Amino acid sequence: MxxxxxxxxxxxxxxxxxxxxxxxxxxxxxxxxxxxxxxxxxxxxxxxxxxxxxxxxxxxxxxxxxxxxxxxxxxxxxxxxxxxxxxxxxxxxxxxxxxxxxxxxxxxxxxxxxxxxxxxxxxxxxxxxxxxxxxxxxxxxxxxxxxxxxxxxxxxxxxxxxxxxxxxxxxxxxxxxxxxxxxxxxxxxxxxxxxxxxxxxxxxDTRFDRVAATAAAPKALPEIKQWIDHQPVIVVGSAWEEDMKLLIPLINAYPVYRWIIAPHDLNSEPMDRWASQLRVETKKYSDWDPSDSNSVLFIDNIGMLSSLYQFAKVAYVGGAFGKGLHNILEPLGFGVPVIFGKVKREVKFPEAAQSIQEGCGFSVEDEKSLFEIFEKLETPDFYEKSVDSAQKWVKSNLxxxxxxxxxxxxxxxxx
CATH class of the missing domain: 3.40.50.11720 (3-Deoxy-D-manno-octulosonic-acid transferase, N-terminal domain)
Structure with a gap:
């Protein structure tokens, strides 16, 4: 050999x-x-x-x-x-x-x-x-x-x-x-x-140390904070086409939220196509102003995502339906409950199964299950329990x- x-x-x-x-x-x-x-x-x-x-x-x-x-x-x-x-x-x-x-x-x-x-x-x-x-x-x-x-x-x-x-x-x-x-x-x-x-x-897993350090000192991003004002925020990290098929109906059903979407592919074409299917106003970060009234903000650059989770009430992390789930620990480091697609090979992403067991991660396989877990997270008791679980899990792994x-x-x- x-x-x-x-x-x-x-x-x-x-x-x-x-x-x-x-x-x-x-x-x-x-x-x-x-x-x-x-x-x-x-x-x-x-x-x-x-x-x-x-x-x-x-x-x-x-x-x-x-x-x-x-x-x-x-x-x-x-x-x-x-x-x-x-x-x-x-x-x-x-x-x-x-x-x-x-x-x-x-x-x-x-x-x-x-x-x-x-x-x-x-x-x-x-x-x-x-x-x-x-x-x-x-x-x-x-x-x-x-x-x-x-x-x-x-x-x-x-x-x-x-x-x-x-x-x-x-x-x-x-x-x-x-x-x-x-x-x-x-x-x-x-x-x-x-x-x-x-x-x-x-x-x-040293990633817990990393996400805790990021959460302790994120980039301030005052322009994002100004745009959000006091509205609830969903941050979508590393969105693929398969993820957006589920998310677009949810975004249309919850226009009161601010939706921050960081696509996996930074080309304009998929963002423009997704925007055409949304019933709310969208903007790309590269041509956006904090005074704009858009409900959806596409992040068309690299380097902001990990700090954007500081604003999230709930996060969705993509990739599970495609080549592999992206980093769910980043939002959890901020104590943010995270939703993700059903993982195909669980042994490659043990943090997914563990987050579900801990009560701060939620796996979905279709539009129906996404709506169901989102509605659960709208319930104050269920949401606060999920936040508490995320904080305790990260702290226990430092x-x-x-x-x-x-x-x-x-x-x-x-x-």
């Missing part, structure tokens, strides 16, 4: 370069990796100090890493912190504005052995963190060859992952190369111990980043 894996990454870059003229997404994926090693060497020449490396797949995993990154910088401010992304969508989002505590942002090279060796040599970290699941064999082996400690944080393991499948023996090498694995839940601990790995502990940093200190891994 090792030979097949190496052969795959020897051959696949050439194949991808052959077909990249026919795909703008693939071209973007490959071109972004064109000068990784050179850029990294230049950075290290100017920043030769002690360095900690975090690798994430995309934006969601970066959000999980941020509380640990902030904690490291607070405790050891002299550290240089580098974050690498596999996905262009995550990289593109983060690189657009300065990231407090992060000194350098890069792509991860494809997992060819020679490229991984070059990357780790140029990076020269004293400690590496991988977040949740995006583990690459040759990069991890390059770290171990150089005796660099490696942690996996916010791990959420499932029986159907590659570590436990037909070729599990090969992929389990990534797990057994870890100096410590911090999991989100007991099920992951049980799976690890079932394959004989015991350097692990439950730290929890401290994951602190537990990780305690282990780093205990092992003396940062100089």
């Amino acid at each position: 090792n030979l097949l894996y190496r052969l795959f990454f020897l051959l696949v870059p050439g194949f991808l370069n052959l077909i990249k003229p026919f795909s703008s997404k693939l071209r973007h994926f490959l071109d972004g990796r064109g000068s990784i090693i050179e850029d990294l060497k230049n950075f290290r020449n100017s920043n030769p100090g002690h360095l900690v490396w975090f690798h994430v797949a995309s934006l969601g995993e970066y959000e999980q890493a941020r509380p640990v990154i902030a904690g490291l910088k607070t405790k050891w401010p002299e550290l240089t912190l580098v974050i690498s992304f596999f996905s262009p969508s995550g990289y593109d989002h983060v690189i657009k504005k300065p990231q407090i505590h992060v000194d350098f942002i890069t792509y991860l090279p494809l997992d060819r052995k020679s490229w991984a060796d070059q990357f780790v040599k140029a990076l020269n970290p004293e400690l590496a963190f991988f977040v949740k699941y995006d583990l690459w064999f040759h990069h991890i082996q390059a770290l171990k060859k150089n005796r660099i400690p490696v942690f996996l944080i916010s791990a959420s393991l499932r029986e159907n992952q590659s570590f436990f499948g037909v070729f599990g023996g090969f992929f389990r090498q990534n797990l057994f190369s870890m100096d410590w694995i911090f999991t989100q839940n007991q099920r992951s601990i049980d799976l690890l111990r079932g394959i004989g790995f015991h350097q692990c502990s439950i730290a929890g 401290g994951a980043a602190d537990r990780i940093l305690e282990k780093v200190s205990e092992l003396g891994l940062v100089k």
